[in-house]
Amino acid sequence: MNEILHQAGFFGTSANFAADFTLVMMILIASLFTAGVVLAVKKKYDTHRWVQTTAAILNAIMVLWMMILPYRDFVAPGIPAQLGERFHAITTLHAFVGFFALTFGLFVTLRGNGLVPKVLKFKNYKLFMRIAYGLYMLTTVLGTWVYFTWFVGNPNPPMY
Secondary structure: OHHHHOOEOOOOOOOEHHHHHHHHHHHHHHHHHHHHHHHHHOOOHHHHHHHHHHHHHHHHHHHHHHHHHHHHHHHHHHOOOOOOOHHHHHHHHHHHHHHHHHHHHHHHHHHHOOOOOHHHOOOOHHHHHHHHHHHHHHHHHHHHHHHHHHHOOOOOOOOO
8 A cells, every 4th residue: 555655646646645645535534524514504404313423434534544643754844944935934834724624524513423522512502513524624724735836737746
């Protein structure tokens, strides 16, 4: 598996397979979240819950598997000294927003599945879901920007 991830990517940029795969997966996950929103609007709440839960779990897997280590190895060593550089600034912004999106989104997912203690339950569930969705979409846009910053027009990108 490791050999496949480090092969050349399939988009024709300087990215490896892992980066291209991550981009595609995150766009698919964002599409799942959007499909879940549509299901909620159509009042198909059981299906909505399953779709959103699946998307949240897939998102967590992708973040833990494909994003944390490259950030730790390529970006974090340059913080704070290189934070003024585009590469470090955009990637750190993505990581910052993504951390809150992941944490908050997983909390909302757990709440939606009745898996949080009563003291942590909230009443205005629709507001919390909308905030989580907005954070996920913002993070997806920022992640796409990171991809273009790292791999499009960059002949020597960081490779993990």
